[in-house]
Amino acid sequence: MRDSYEVVIIGGGIIGSAIGFNLLKMGVKDICVIEKSYVSSGSTGRCAGGIRQQWSSPMNVRLAMRSVELFKNFEKDVGMDIEYKQGGYLLLAYTPEEEEDFVKNVEMQRSQGLDVEILSKSQIKSKFGFMNLEGVRIGSWCQSDGHANPQIANIAYSMAIKRMGGDFITHTKVESIDIANKKIVGVQTDRGYIRTNTVVNAAGFESSKIGKMVNVDIPVYGERHQILVTEPVNHFLDPLVINFNHNYYIRQTKHGSLLMGQGDANPMPGEDLGNSIEFLEEMSQKMVRDFPLLRNVHIVRQWSGAYDMSPDAQPIIDESKDLSKFIYATGFSGHGFMLAPAVGESVAEMIVHGKTITMDISNLRMDRFKNHIEIEKNVV
Amino acid sequence: MEGRILEHPILNFQRKARVKIFFEGREIEAYEGESVAAALHAAGIRVLRYTPIDGRPAGFFCAVGKCSACLMEIDGIPNVRSCMTKVRDGMQIRRQNKNGDLL
Amino acid sequence: MMYDAVIIGGGPAGMSAATILGDKVKTLIIDENDRLGGQLVKQTHKFFGDHEHYASMRGFEIADKLLKEIQKKPVLISLSSTVIGIYPQNTVAYVKDGQIQKVQYKKLLLATGAMERQLPFVNSDLPGVYGAGAIQTLMNQYGIFPGKRFLIVGSGNIGLILAYQLAQSGVEVKMILEALDKVGGYEVHANKVKRLGIPILTGHTIVRAIGDEKVEGAVIARVDKNNIVKGTEREVVVDTICVAVGLTPLIELAEQSGAKVSYIPELGGYVPLRDERMRTTNKDVFVAGDLSSIEEATTAMMEGKIAAMQMVEDLTGENLEDKIYDDLNSLAIFRSGPKSAKIRTGLEKMGINVPKIDLPKPQRFERYDDSKLHAVIECTEEIPCNSCEYACKFDAIKVGININSVPSFDPAKCTGCALCVTSCPGLAIFMKRSEDKAATLGIPYEFLPLPKMDDKMWGLDREGNYVCDVKVKRVVKNPNKTNIVYVELPSEFADMVRHVKYPSKESPYVCRCEEVTLDEIEKVIDLGVTDFEELKRLTRVTMGPCNGKNCKMVVLGILSKKTGIPISSLSHGTSRPPTKPIEFRAFLKEGEE
Ligand SMILES: Cc1cc2nc3c(=O)[nH]c(=O)nc-3n(C[C@H](O)[C@H](O)[C@H](O)COP(=O)(O)OP(=O)(O)OC[C@H]3O[C@@H](n4cnc5c(N)ncnc54)[C@H](O)[C@@H]3O)c2cc1C
């Protein structure tokens, strides 16, 4: 750790790391990422690793599509195999309302250039005969969706940052941000003071605390989500399956284990990351019903993590109007991993060029909350 | 010297009823109350599975349900801890290859 | 269902507690075995301790006695029940008959005991490498011969007693290895084993197990500060290797219950913090027995009683102070001897103190006239063995009156017959002839497949490292199965190569579940990963079905050794439920499909 950097990124999760990596790629070498614990200790370390483009808001679709482009080259660009696989995403509709939404969404997604289609029940049956499809009306299917290992991706970025000459400082906590004449002049950590004029707040569900340090209100809060993993079984499930109606998602990792989670009926706000046995009970009942072949498979671990929720379940990416060079990329609401490569690129562009180049993400700015809030619905 | 201890200076082993179990289709001597891993061991079978990644032979380690080294396919169900499963008449036991098939 | 007291673990600690709680409050005791007794049911030897605590009874008899006492009281006993987690609202979840059950407690006593540590060495994943407890289960519970010839690693009381038990059942124990420079267990236990003719080699460890599908032998060697000492490797022919290198408290449930744990190696590793009366940092949760410190059945029983009496006081207000003081006093006396010094230190300080051991330096061997074939005796240990002296018809080898002496060798008298090589049980004698460029090396070989003429093999040094390719020139098959493989190799390697093998994966497995080798772990650490959590995510160590029970400490040890960060300063991850793999179907309501 040196005593001054051009850019200080707070938070060594997937987002902070992606931003750091892209800055270095664009030639900004004098940067550091500050992480209060280990790499992937936040939401990223709890994440299921799904990468999907089938969203209900066009902005999310475009960002995810750009990310997929970047995920395809991840191994070459960043230098590590992150178990990326385009095994598709299957979304299931059970009610007429869901069916209608799916059809509408697919139309919108196709207009954004995404290769996505509606599958009939019998088409689903012939693809995935092992599933119990009772009550299913249609499905929405995108082959280029997929999944990867978020923890390895996070560590891969951190190692690339160090390799490329940036600093990645773990076990160091930002305690305050120093301002003089309405400008950032430095950051105080529990292991020393760092002079800087540019701060990126990528502190995940804790980004509101960083905001408070400089009186910028960031409406992001944590919400507990539980997840479990089974013992490995031989490969049988390519896609990640989302069942909004039965409220779960499931995927099989490269290693063979099945990873699955649900949105709790009453998600616990805050940072308590405890586990509940009801979660195991609910998931087990759903799994044995919808995937009868999982009946005798063993659960080996459960855990929980915080979704980094924003008011409309969409990211907030902006530079503060009141404090220049205070940039934040947060509020990913349970889909920050899949967006990270594109967000890293855009935020790095904002810092280098003063505006984004590759993507127009202006409608992810903070001021959107002054107007009507359009909530992203496709969230589990 | 596989097989069962008949004489012991301290302990007195009284075996319960004989049960028929099958390992890879072959009948194996077993007695009520024995664990699958124990009965197989008595029959000289030490390799209980082949591991998923490197395909190495594996046997039990703790024999008390704590380490998951002893996973086998029992009556068609993969990943059963054979050290904690008691033998049952007619039981079909197979070496597990890799992670075990669900389909 | 709500209970005043729930006891998890029915070993001596849990059982003793039940005898007290049973009369006074509504009590449930849960154990995953189909009978109560814990470690006791497998012990056929007479126990130490004081008379009040069943001294001189055999372990399984103590279990029977405690069970009879419990059965006199209205205690609910749930057997074959595995607790998988402690959840909010004082909820204990356990699986019985493939079905999940939930109960609640006002006070909880955790007496889950400990589980065995594993030791990674090359091929430690081969069938035939078993934990001491596994061997006892097979032998003393099921009455099944666990194997034929044993190597025991660890000379603590468990290893010593196990050796004795094996001998009793009529099988052969080749030797016991102890990495430290003195026997770990009680001297009397050691003597009992020694007089049966089982050597205990201190300052030794296992280098590797040998075999394809199951254990056929082992290479053992001296250790010096955790390193194998060159030149001391030798092969032993065994079919079972028993790992008895100590126990680690099973703290997962304690952690889940909210009890704070701390790393105190004197007590066995991570242990729950608790007060004198066994209360953890969660006022409703108590611990006793091996879970609180790896010790004895006697202390486990006393702790169980003290915890139980305090729980009764909490629950009913009854005054049991006099009795508690009595038991605290007996416990203090029991622990006042020299063998309890470690426990006393552990209990006294929270600071970590890794003991340093000085072991002998590697011994050097003289060089001989190399132009004719002669024996090279590398018998550096004082072991009770003189087979070479008897084998030699030419008076070249002398052990002398003390069979423990290292043999002395007069090369001038050696004719190169190699009978000594064949006879040496320690496989410590080699044949050698060295000319200008090529040398011939005769290596005793007791493994299958037997190398064939003209096969290309790897010549390995005393640490098992690849040295050079060798070519098999001659294989002398001997009726005693110690065959001699003569290989040709460049002469500069003649004093380095001590074993030949066909190529295979070389690094030992550390994490059996995920099949991660020491090599792989060290490579990732070399990339700059110094956090256990990151190491775990990159290599998957500790992420298998056993949730790291077996290898977490080993991994932390490797990380600590390589980074210089003490184990206590490393993050050790989180104990997440379920502590045991559990099927989805266990969560179905009765009759639901
Ligand atoms: C159970 C679960 C499943 C999920 N599944 C998916 C999925 O399938 N696909 C997907 O795309 N997303 C998923 N997500 C969401 C995804 O994990 C998050 O959106 C994403 O990881 C956010 O990344 P981040 O870098 O912003 O936050 P984080 O990973 O939380 O990183 C923020 C970092 O900032 C650090 N920090 C905070 N305060 C300070 C400070 N003062 N000083 C220094 N450092 C600080 C934290 O320690 C933390 O490491 C899931 C989340 C959960 C919980």
Ligand SMILES: Cc1cc2nc3c(=O)[nH]c(=O)nc-3n(C[C@H](O)[C@H](O)[C@H](O)COP(=O)(O)OP(=O)(O)OC[C@H]3O[C@@H](n4cnc5c(N)ncnc54)[C@H](O)[C@@H]3O)c2cc1C
């Ligand atoms: C070979 C050997 C020789 C010994 N010799 C002596 C001796 O001579 N003298 C002496 O005093 N001591 C001796 N001991 C030590 C003594 O056996 C232990 O200290 C004592 O058994 C510890 O008692 P405990 O009740 O704490 O644990 P244990 O006896 O280990 O019992 C713990 C119980 O908890 C159960 N359990 C654990 N987790 C769960 C779960 N999740 N759900 C349900 N149940 C669970 C276990 O199955 C087990 O039955 C010896 C030990 C060994 C191995």
Ligand code: FES
């Ligand atoms: S051998 Fe350890 S779980 Fe079966």
